[in-house]
Amino acid sequence: MKVLLAGDSTVAACxxxxxxxxxxGAHLAPETYWWAAVHNYAKGxxxxxxxxxxxxxxxxxxxxxxxxxxxxxxxxxxxxxxxLAARKGYADNLKRMLADVRSKGGIPxxxxxxxxxxxxxxxxxxxLGEYPLVVRxxxxxxxxxxxxxxxxxxxLYQELGEEGSRELFFHFAPGEHAHWxxxxxxxxxxxxxxxxxxAGFVAEQLESLGYGLVAALNMGAKA
Numbered sequence: 001m002k003v004l005l006a007g008d009s010t011v012a013a014c015x016x017x018x019x020x021x022x023x024x025g026a027h028l029a030p031e032t033y034w035w036a037a038v039h040n041y042a043k044g045x046x047x048x049x050x051x052x053x054x055x056x057x058x059x060x061x062x063x064x065x066x067x068x069x070x071x072x073x074x075x076x077x078x079x080x081x082x083x084l085a086a087r088k089g090y091a092d093n094l095k096r097m098l099a100d101v102r103s104k105g106g107i108p109x110x111x112x113x114x115x116x117x118x119x120x121x122x123x124x125x126x127x128l129g130e131y132p133l134v135v136r137x138x139x140x141x142x143x144x145x146x147x148x149x150x151x152x153x154x155x156l157y158q159e160l161g162e163e164g165s166r167e168l169f170f171h172f173a174p175g176e177h178a179h180w181x182x183x184x185x186x187x188x189x190x191x192x193x194x195x196x197x198x199a200g201f202v203a204e205q206l207e208s209l210g211y212g213l214v215a216a217l218n219m220g221a222k223a
Contacts, residue, residue, distance in 0.1 A: 001211070002037045003028060004060050004106075006051060006097070007073040009044035009189060010114050017179055021170045022192040024114075025071075027199035039063050047077045047084055048093035057097070066105030069211060071202070072097055073149065075113030075131035076188065086130040091138060098142055109209075110139045112150035114198065117169055117187035119162040124154060147205045149198065156197070168194030 005011055005025040013026040025040040041060045043051070051057050051074070064070060072094065078084035084093070094110065101108040112132040118125040132150035139146035157165040170191050174183040190198070206212070 002039060002063070002065075002068045004064060004068060004070045005038065005040045005042050005073075006057065006060055006070065007042035007111075008046045008076050009042070010076065011040070011042035011073050012044055012046075013040050013042075014044075014189075020192040021186075021189050022195035023190065024195045024198035024202060027192070027196045028202065042073075045077055046074065047081060048074045048090055048097070049078075049081075049084060052093070057100070061100055061104055064101060064104040064106040068104075068106045069109055069206070070101045070106050071109050071111055071147070073111035073113055075128055075135070076116075079128060079131060086134040090131065091134050094135070094138055095142065098138075098144055107145075107211075109145045109147065109206075110135050111147045111202075112136065114149045115153045115157065117157055117165055122162060124158050145209050147202060147209075149202075152201055153198065167191065168197065 005028075007023070007025065010023050011025040012023040014021045014023065023040075023042060025038070025042050028038045028040075039060070041051075041056045043054070043056060046054075046056070060070065074094070075090070078086075078090045081089075084090045098108045098110075112135045113128055115124070116127040118127050128150065132148070136146060136148065138144070157168075160168070168190060170184060170186040170189045172180055172184050175181060177184065
């Protein structure tokens with residue numbers, strides 16, 4: 001069983017010069033977990049539309065065989081484009097993605113988009129509007145398993161608090177990082193500490209949904 005990832009920068013593997021910035025997909029390593037391989041096609045700036053238009057979706061489908069898991073997480077960039085509104089283009093594109101994966105014999109699994117770290121007077125803001133809700137509704141409507149990363153990351157940030165959650169994200173003072181010499185306060189992209197924590201949660205959820213080692217061995221025996 002392989003795991004294939006479709007998503008944006010919060011999922012993607014970042015270039016080495018941006019280290020330690022990282023998406024969570026970079027830490028679903030097969031040597032750490034039970035799957036045979038991980039193919040991470042996620043790309044910074046991607047939407048449900050651009051991911052297809054740039055050919056990344058077709059590359060992913062070309063690698064997908066019966067029994068493979070395809071995890072799909074978008075929303076951050078779709079939100080910036082009116083025609084990809086949550087209940088319009090975004091929902092339509094996700095439905096098409098699920099159908100495409102199933103046509104290849106793969107298993108699509110929807111993920112709600114991770115929350116941004118925006119606090120106002122000590123309270124965590126809602127930054128993604130209806131996008132997480134629409135993903136939940138589509139999972140129920142189309143019979144897809146769901147990993148609710150939005151709900152979980154919101155709970156995590158609130159548990160850690162405004163200051164404690166800061167270490168999960170890509171924050172550097174001036175002079176601390178060669179690529180951002182002037183400093184950076186990024187509350188969308190993760191430090192590898194945060195990315196690893198989210199990847200661990202994703203792995204736990206896959207186990208609880210029945211996609212653990214035993215399931216993988218059984219699928220291999222049936223192939």
